[in-house]
Amino acid sequence: MKSLQELAAIREKMKDKVSLREGVNDIRVVVGMATCGISAGARPVLNTLVEEVAKEGLSGAVTVTQTGCIGICQFEPVVEVFQGGKEKITYVKMTPVKAKRVVAEHLKGGKPVEEYTIGNVKA
Amino acid sequence: MIRAHVLVCGGTGCTSSNSPAIAEAMEKELAAKGLADEIKVVRTGCFGLCALGPVMIVYPDGTFYSKVTVGDVPEIVEEHLLKGRPVTRLVYDEAADKDTHGVTSLSDTAFYKKQMRLALRNCGVINPEVIDEYIALDGYMALGKVLTEMKPVDVIQLMKDSGLRGRGGAGFPTGTKWDFAAKSVSDKKYVVCNADEGDPGAFMDRSILEGDPHAVIEAMAIAGYAIGADEGYIYVRAEYPIAIKRLEIAIAQAREYGLLGKDIFSTGFNFDIQLRFGAGAFVCGEETALLTSIEGKRGEPRPRPPFPAVKGLFGQPTIINNVETLANIPQIILKGAKWFNSIGTEKSKGTKVFALGGKITNTGLVEIPMGTTLREIIYDIGGGIPNGKKFKAAQTGGPSGGCIPASHLDTPIDYDSLISIGSMMGSGGLIVMDEDNCMVDIAKFFLEFTVDESCGKCTPCRIGTRKMLEILEKITSGNGEDGDIEKLEELAYSIKASALCGLGQTAPNPVLSTLRYFRDEYEAHVYEKRCPAGQCKALARITIDPEKCKGCTLCAKICPVGAISGTVKNPHVIDQSKCIKCGACMEKCKFGAISKA
Ligand SMILES: Cc1cc2nc3c(=O)[nH]c(=O)nc-3n(C[C@H](O)[C@H](O)[C@H](O)COP(=O)(O)O)c2cc1C
Ligand code: SF4
Ligand code: SF4
Ligand code: SF4
Ligand code: FES
Ligand code: FES
Numbered sequence: 001m002k003s004l005q006e007l008a009a010i011r012e013k014m015k016d017k018v019s020l021r022e023g024v025n026d027i028r029v030v031v032g033m034a035t036c037g038i039s040a041g042a043r044p045v046l047n048t049l050v051e052e053v054a055k056e057g058l059s060g061a062v063t064v065t066q067t068g069c070i071g072i073c074q075f076e077p078v079v080e081v082f083q084g085g086k087e088k089i090t091y092v093k094m095t096p097v098k099a100k101r102v103v104a105e106h107l108k109g110g111k112p113v114e115e116y117t118i119g120n121v122k123a
Numbered sequence: 124m125i126r127a128h129v130l131v132c133g134g135t136g137c138t139s140s141n142s143p144a145i146a147e148a149m150e151k152e153l154a155a156k157g158l159a160d161e162i163k164v165v166r167t168g169c170f171g172l173c174a175l176g177p178v179m180i181v182y183p184d185g186t187f188y189s190k191v192t193v194g195d196v197p198e199i200v201e202e203h204l205l206k207g208r209p210v211t212r213l214v215y216d217e218a219a220d221k222d223t224h225g226v227t228s229l230s231d232t233a234f235y236k237k238q239m240r241l242a243l244r245n246c247g248v249i250n251p252e253v254i255d256e257y258i259a260l261d262g263y264m265a266l267g268k269v270l271t272e273m274k275p276v277d278v279i280q281l282m283k284d285s286g287l288r289g290r291g292g293a294g295f296p297t298g299t300k301w302d303f304a305a306k307s308v309s310d311k312k313y314v315v316c317n318a319d320e321g322d323p324g325a326f327m328d329r330s331i332l333e334g335d336p337h338a339v340i341e342a343m344a345i346a347g348y349a350i351g352a353d354e355g356y357i358y359v360r361a362e363y364p365i366a367i368k369r370l371e372i373a374i375a376q377a378r379e380y381g382l383l384g385k386d387i388f389s390t391g392f393n394f395d396i397q398l399r400f401g402a403g404a405f406v407c408g409e410e411t412a413l414l415t416s417i418e419g420k421r422g423e424p425r426p427r428p429p430f431p432a433v434k435g436l437f438g439q440p441t442i443i444n445n446v447e448t449l450a451n452i453p454q455i456i457l458k459g460a461k462w463f464n465s466i467g468t469e470k471s472k473g474t475k476v477f478a479l480g481g482k483i484t485n486t487g488l489v490e491i492p493m494g495t496t497l498r499e500i501i502y503d504i505g506g507g508i509p510n511g512k513k514f515k516a517a518q519t520g521g522p523s524g525g526c527i528p529a530s531h532l533d534t535p536i537d538y539d540s541l542i543s544i545g546s547m548m549g550s551g552g553l554i555v556m557d558e559d560n561c562m563v564d565i566a567k568f569f570l571e572f573t574v575d576e577s578c579g580k581c582t583p584c585r586i587g588t589r590k591m592l593e594i595l596e597k598i599t600s601g602n603g604e605d606g607d608i609e610k611l612e613e614l615a616y617s618i619k620a621s622a623l624c625g626l627g628q629t630a631p632n633p634v635l636s637t638l639r640y641f642r643d644e645y646e647a648h649v650y651e652k653r654c655p656a657g658q659c660k661a662l663a664r665i666t667i668d669p670e671k672c673k674g675c676t677l678c679a680k681i682c683p684v685g686a687i688s689g690t691v692k693n694p695h696v697i698d699q700s701k702c703i704k705c706g707a708c709m710e711k712c713k714f715g716a717i718s719k720a
Pocket of ligand 2: 577624625
């Protein structure tokens with residue numbers, strides 16, 4: 001890194017991708033992949049999400065990525081969906097089967113799968 | 124070809140509720156049905172659902188079974204694995220929780236709302252393996268600002284003004300520590316990050332390293348600039364493979380971008396970082412032992428002074444900071460000292476991350492502003508005590524800390540108020556105990572840990588803590604005598620006063636604090652040979668209620684030592700001198716006539 005300007009340029013380029021402000025239509029899906037997420041089975045969930053998003057032809061608008069600890073171990077694997085201007089959706093106790101439905105109904109169809117969200121699943 | 128995986132929890136909670144036997148039974152049953160090549164049994168770490176243990180998950184379908192017993196195994200194999208029909212009676216009921224019904228976002232839960240995520244701000248948000256994502260959320264801007272706009276003295280003044288104190292346990296002011304090292308004259312200095320995290324149950328630092336490794340790297344470079352160091356070490360325990368891998372990736376990416384290495388931001392400032400792995404000795408988290416261990420020698424503490432800031436790694440001025448302390452720093456630089464010191468209490472600024480565990484509904488990682496009360500953490504964030512049980516105490520500070528009883532639930536959590544009630548902040552383990560926990564047994568658990576981990580260099584700790592443990596063992600096995608409690612106290616105070624390092628100096632704390640608040644429990648063990656919580660097996664009394672006993676004789680038949688006598692249709696009695704407290708009779712009685720006290 002030669003200068004602060006160079007750093008700022010990367011920041012500007014990446015900002016929309018990560019923080020999805022109002023008006024940005026892209027979807028960002030993050031999977032908690034800290035020690036506890038992984039041991040609860042987050043890896044197959046992440047893999048399924050990536051495969052299904054590609055299969056449904058959503059790769060242009062949807063980014064699937066891993067992240068660190070979300071903080072609610074007893075709900076792992078946790079998947080969160082961020083979309084500009086919309087409230088974040090938190091899916092908990094995810095499985096590959098559930099992930100498929102989330103891709104089809106939420107990411108593609110635009111309707112969150114309520115029964116898998118945090119308020120509808122018991123700890 | 125493996126077509127399915129059966130994950131059996133091998134965490135501490137489930138292991139104690141018999142999961143190893145279940146895993147074994149599962150393997151045998153699969154072998155017997157000729158499925159061993161198709162279905163693999165995997166023993167995993169804790170799912171965080173210990174209260175539902177033993178837990179089991181079957182993949183690929185992800186069926187979640189809770190409270191599984193060895194007897195359920197054949198049915199699971201036959202029905203689910205062979206015929207593909209999950210055993211519904213064992214499937215965990217995911218029915219809606221009344222409180223949060225309809226909530227679709229974590230941000231709207233009580234668990235989240237009372238938190239304030241500063242050190243954890245990027246955890247769960249960015250991909251820790253992609254440096255660009257860190258940069259997108261202002262990553263490395265603080266380093267850029269420091270190098271291009273600030274003098275080292277300004278950085279140190281900013282840290283002092285912020286009021287940040289060390290999160291590794293002792294709470295030493297970070298700015299002051301840096302100032303000492305900056306003022307030590309030498310052409311070689313070091314910055315060390317303490318990522319040893321040895322407290323049982325604590326995983327705050329691991330989560331930060333796994334979720335936001337660049338924050339720690341950036342902070343170390345800032346510290347290097349402030350004190351005049353060009354080299355840093357991260358001492359991380361080898362048991363954290365994911366954290367290590369992400370640190371390695373992060374360091375490589377930072378080097379590639381020129382954010383580590385030579386002439387950073389063309390300012391002539393050089394800084395690079397190396398990793399060192401700890402083998403898991405608790406004492407190696409102590410700063411002088413840690414430095415000795417990095418030097419490649421046996422990790423034993425040495426007396427201070429000289430402090431590391433004067434004479435540290437390889438004899439050179441060194442600052443050593445905890446992971447969480449460092450993770451706060453980039454934001455303090457960017458948002459200013461005023462912003463940070465407006466959060467928290469008078470003498471404890473900012474937030475603290477806690478690993479919430481034990482008898483609590485929501486286990487997990489929480490970050491709260493200093494000054495939040497224990498009641499808010501346990502009831503609002505933690506969701507209270509499960510199974511309708513009563514809160515008894517919370518333990519903070521791990522093996523060096525103490526317990527906080529119900530009468531202090533409204534104490535605001537900060538460094539000083541915790542010390543005033545006989546506990547301490549420690550690194551952030553928070554274990555909740557309910558009415559079923561025996562406080563003497565808890566004290567014994569922590570003391571067992573410190574006895575195991577004592578490095579043996581000094582006598583008070585090596586021999587004194589062992590003596591204390593012997594007395595506790597005596598008390599919990601029903602052989603306590605008059606004077607034992609006093610002897611424990613005397614030993615505790617003399618070890619605290621004479622041990623060489625923090626491990627020994629704080630090892631008696633769990634005993635002293637349980638004695639302070641639960642002395643009556645100790646006394647019941649010693650004088651009445653009774654364990655009020657019913658935990659100490661040797662002291663348990665199994666009795667039959669003559670009112671409820673129907674005289675069915677079942678218990679007498681099952682008792683392995685013939686301790687139960689009685690005739691048909693008449694109340695039975697247990698001979699206490701013969702009873703070995705195995706509990707077999709209690710399980711057999713259909714009338715609930717037998718109980719333990
Ligand atoms: C026995 C013992 C174990 C310790 N273990 C740790 C540890 O695992 N992690 C840590 O950060 N500090 C630990 N400390 C505290 C360190 O000695 C030191 O105070 C701390 O790393 C300083 O960083 P801070 O000022 O940022 O908190 C331990 C201290 C003692 C006495
Ligand atoms: S107090 Fe214990 S751990 Fe510390 S130096 Fe002495 S023997 Fe070793
Ligand atoms: S607890 Fe065990 S030893 Fe005691 S009376 Fe019951 S069956 Fe017999
Ligand atoms: S099993 Fe229960 S009811 Fe039957 S004899 Fe024993 S205590 Fe009495
Ligand atoms: S480690 Fe489980 S949510 Fe963080
Ligand atoms: S030990 Fe099994 S879920 Fe925690």
